[in-house]
Amino acid sequence: MLLSGFRTARPAALIGRLLWPIALIVVAVIAGMLLALTYMSNSVDQWSIAEQRQRIVGTLTTHKTKVEQRLDTILATTDLTASEAPSAASLPNVAGDHAFAHAGRFDALVIMEGPRIVRTVALSGTDRAGEHGSREALVRFFLSNPPTPGQAIDHFVYHDSAVYLLVAKDARRPKPAAVAAPHRTVVLIYRYTHGDVEEIGRASGSAPVTLSRQPDPRHQILPIKSSLGDTVSLSWQPSSPSEAVWPRLVGIAALTSIIALIALGIVWLVIRRLARDEIRDQESSRRLAGQDALSGLPNRLSFSMRLEQELARGQRTGEGLAVLFLDIDRFKDINDIYGHAIGDNVIRIVAQRLSDLLRGADTLARLGGDEFAIIQTGVSAHHDAEALSRRILDAMKKPIEMGDTIVSVGASIGIVLSPQNSTDRETLLRLAETALYQAKNGGRNRFSFVERQMDEALRLRKVVEDDLRKAIENDELVLHYQPQVEIDNYTVVAVEALVRWPHPVHGMIAPEKFITVAEERGLIIALGEWVLRRACTDAMRWPGVRIAINVSAIQFRHRDFVSDVMRIITDCGIDPTRVELELTESVVVKDADAAEEAMIELRAHGVRLALDDFGTGYSSLIYLRRFAFDKIKIDRSFLEAAETTGESAILIHSIVHLGRALGLTVTAEGVETHEQLEFLRALGCHELQGYLFSKPVTAEEIDVILAQPGTLEERATLVKKVARGSKSAP
Ligand SMILES: Nc1nc2c(ncn2[C@@H]2O[C@@H]3COP(=O)(O)O[C@H]4[C@@H](O)[C@H](n5cnc6c(=O)[nH]c(N)nc65)O[C@@H]4COP(=O)(O)O[C@H]3[C@H]2O)c(=O)[nH]1
Known part of the structure; x- marks a missing residue:
């Protein structure tokens, strides 16, 4: 297995480490000097006292001698x-x-x-x-x-x-x-x-x-x-010379200590900076040398080069390989809970465990963070890669012990095969990332082989993630409207606003591709406001026709939702009773009390509420009774299935009767055929929406539709004709 490492001395770092002992020695020397000075000054004081005593005794003795001499003189004279x-x-x-x-x-x-x-x-x-x-x-x-x-x-x-x-x-x-x-x-x-x-x-x-x-x-x-x-x-009173000397000595010692400590501090700062530079230099040389500093494994660069070599070799020999992308599950949590030192250790231990599982010809690299990549050579079929992935997942299960800390990790693995999936390095790397993403989304601690559609979906998601905010800000989104007609005479009673994103590079993007991303990225409030304002503004052209607007659960739960809706309605000058908000059951499931309060408030302003996609979620009678909906919309999946399963037909039947019994308007979505229309008419459904009448079309096309009078058959035919001629099919 390719795994290389090198060590280099780091003089500044070494000196930096020696600095503490040096500082301790300096402090010890200063303390020793002070002790010695104390001892010496005591001795000097003692000596001075003895000296004084001696002088006094000597003076008295001398004086006495003189007195004796004087006496001798007296005796003589x-x-x-x-x-x-x-x-x-x-x-x-x-x-x-x-x-x-x-x-x-x-x-x-x-x-x-x-x-x-x-x-x-x-x-x-x-x-x-x-x-x-x-x-x-x-x-x-x-x-x-x-x-x-x-x-x-x-x-x-x-x-x-x-x-x-x-x-x-x-x-x-x-x-x-x-x-x-x-x-x-x-x-x-x-x-x-x-x-x-x-x-x-x-x-x-x-x-x-x-x-x-x-x-x-x-x-x-x-x-x-x-x-x-x-x-x-x-x-x-004994004179002690030290008393005069001490304050000066202490002052000098303090000054010396401060100067020494400041000097040490400066040296420490300089050395730390040098050490940092050295580490940076070493890391960059490691990077240049293709090595990851933490794990000692090859880095992304050398992994790519290695993959290129292996692919070239595979072309010559016909031998296949697998690229495995591996990501430690919830590594961020480990870092957050135990700190970065433990996180680094986990990386090292995982690197070791992985390298233990590989053969000499395989390559293990750390791509960064908690991401590892493996080139498994000699892979003839996908079960070879699968076997290795299972071994890796087993190895990961073993808890990692670091002193008192025990950490459990898991891993997600994305697998791509060459030549089966691609022989191009870039494509293989991208596909491996896609497969890893899939494995993580699939519940983690698992492996996943790449699928083409998955890759495309992910690429589109990335586009959405990158560009949506700008698109909302730059007014790049558009609204299409789909008519809802009365079943008796096909009068257009409402139009449902459906957002689209004509992307300059990727063409028209359907809402299902970006609404979830908008929710995840916190853009749904801005997007929802944009839709509401544009829809209400357009609806002012269609008097007597209600405007139905989809509201996401996150948007609905937003603290200012009701006031924002009412502000926009007022700004646009539209009659609130013409505005119909389509909510799904998820809106009322999470925080029923708050939802009820908001709904009551909206209804108090005259805004209508429709329960969208009825039958696909919880379809609870309790919701229907408790929350003040004006309308239920039968999800189009029921109509699609009704022709093949009797069960769906029975369900549609029940929903229509339930809605009617509760005094709600019942609208069927996805009506495409005359048979469906007749079936719904027989059940007593009130309103219809579907391609039979019109696909979602631009506001200008709605102008045309609404301008056409006609009989039931004519209207249906005309609507169909207009819709067919429309370039804006979803
Ligand atoms: N096969 C078939 N399909 C039909 C037929 N009649 C209508 N449809 C499609 O069914 C979807 C109806 O909208 P929805 O259930 O609210 O489902 C919507 C709605 O949940 C969401 N969405 C669309 N616009 C917005 C929006 O402005 N805000 C939010 N939050 N969601 C939106 O995206 C979903 C998909 O919208 P679209 O792609 O426009 O898809 C629309 C429409 O084009 C038919 O006869 N046959």
């Missing part, structure tokens, strides 16, 4: 034995260093001997209330915690909102060994106020440092020794 204590001013602060220019001051210098104060050498002169007390308390503290003899001590003490630095030194002077000097210790009390502490903080490059017993928990703290039992801390 002050006469500790002098009776007069130096003033506080003579004990300069730890100045000389810009950073500590204002920090702290000496409060007291006390010389101790063991646990006993020997003498206060110097005292700060500017004691304010309370400060002295503090100092005294410190001194007392110092007395109760005397330094170990010979050992220098120092520590911070917190007392009354100030931190005191106590520095103790051994104050013994070197003396000759013989002279025993008592062991003395000099204690220097150095005081830092809050302001001093803040300044130390600033000096160490940190935010202001404060002294407090209950520091803010968000602050960093440095507990200081509190020998008096208090708990106090130096606290400061």
Whole structure:
């Protein structure tokens, strides 16, 4: 079997597919960077805090060292034995260093001997209330915690909102060994106020440092020794460099992400476009190569070429072939219900099933949509094609499973044989399509061999489908009229308007060939209006004669039907009682209530109603009784059959009597012979219509007929003569 396929790489499509992973990687990298930055900024903050702490501790230590040095200087320069204590001013602060220019001051210098104060050498002169007390308390503290003899001590003490630095030194002077000097210790009390502490903080490059017993928990703290039992801390607000950096970082990260995503989006769009172009290129190269992209089967073009080859081969070898056109039944429903992806899969699976059934020399092609075509070679008689068609229908019956979805399909097959039906490729293809159409119309899931008449009917139908709308719009239709005569004296009491279509190419087309198409294509309303208007206009020339107009069921059921009819009647100025609408039973069957309402309304306006083709449909007595008809028309098929079957004669008899019993006018259609006429007269039929009097003729010919007076026989003869001479036979 001919079934070829090829694969080509699609770089843009591949890149397109890689784009998502790339986008994910970019997002992951950005997220990773943000995490790393978070971690780093935390570390930087920690480091900065540790650094600050170290600086503050370092600053305090440096300051303390200076205080100690100062004490050394004092010890070296002050006469500790002098009776007069130096003033506080003579004990300069730890100045000389810009950073500590204002920090702290000496409060007291006390010389101790063991646990006993020997003498206060110097005292700060500017004691304010309370400060002295503090100092005294410190001194007392110092007395109760005397330094170990010979050992220098120092520590911070917190007392009354100030931190005191106590520095103790051994104050013994070197003396000759013989002279025993008592062991003395000099204690220097150095005081830092809050302001001093803040300044130390600033000096160490940190935010202001404060002294407090209950520091803010968000602050960093440095507990200081509190020998008096208090708990106090130096606290400061940690500076976190990340706080300044973060908003910028976040801004930069957000901007970078947006730019990256926009760039990716642009790349994606470009790639998608490229991929589309590639797919289009590939599809067009496939088409050029004769392959259907979805199924991988040959396409219509290569199928035609293949058929041409096979036909040529058949001419040489005398071997026959069959062309099968196959269409998946209700494929549109599958697409609508399950979506196009499932629809595509169904096509692929059907293609596979079909190819499994064919032989190597056969050809399977997809013509498009759900249409497949097969060239079956080596076909000697139509049963070969029939056998294959049965196998195909069997294969199609098997449900198609796709994951959770199970789809059932069927197929219709149209078959045409060569050389039996034709040896011409185009003709074979057209006939196969016709046969397929027939199979589908015949109820689907079946196969059908082509018949000639079928082809012609279909061609005509196509013509109608293509041209009817234009014909109505361009006023190309014409009306012929067929007289209805009274049975007693052949007076023409009515004419029935019958539409025709003189097609410029296909000649006169009878209404039966296009009325159904007009109904299917939604053109019947326009067509009906055209007929009604033209008929009423023409009828104005024939006073006293009713105009009978056929109304299709669809037209009658149209919402505005009654108002449209009345509008046209009014426009034409015709008396409504001269207008007779011929309805078939199908009008009243579907929606009896609505039909009844419309009929009552029409009758209220004086319009007459006739029940056409009586006897061919439901012929229900109920309809006759319920609906207000003025007339019943016996279908001409009864008269045709009456001569051969007694049954039809009995039926005509019954209809005429029924009509008369209900007080309706009874008209017989299709009266062609004098025998029929006499038969109907004997039954008591009221009116007649048929070729015996006239075929449907043009309006001008009706003018002539109506102008002829005459006896019963003359009229019949004359009418017949006129009709024979007419060129407008149906
Ligand atoms: N063999 C034979 N035939 C006779 C004889 N007397 C009349 N006929 C034919 O019988 C048909 C009568 O019209 P119908 O039953 O309403 O059947 C009409 C009607 O149902 C439909 N039709 C015609 N014009 C219109 C129209 O304007 N609107 C609609 N909706 N239907 C129309 O098309 C049908 C066929 O119309 P026509 O082809 O004009 O065929 C006409 C007429 O030419 C006779 O003695 N012998």
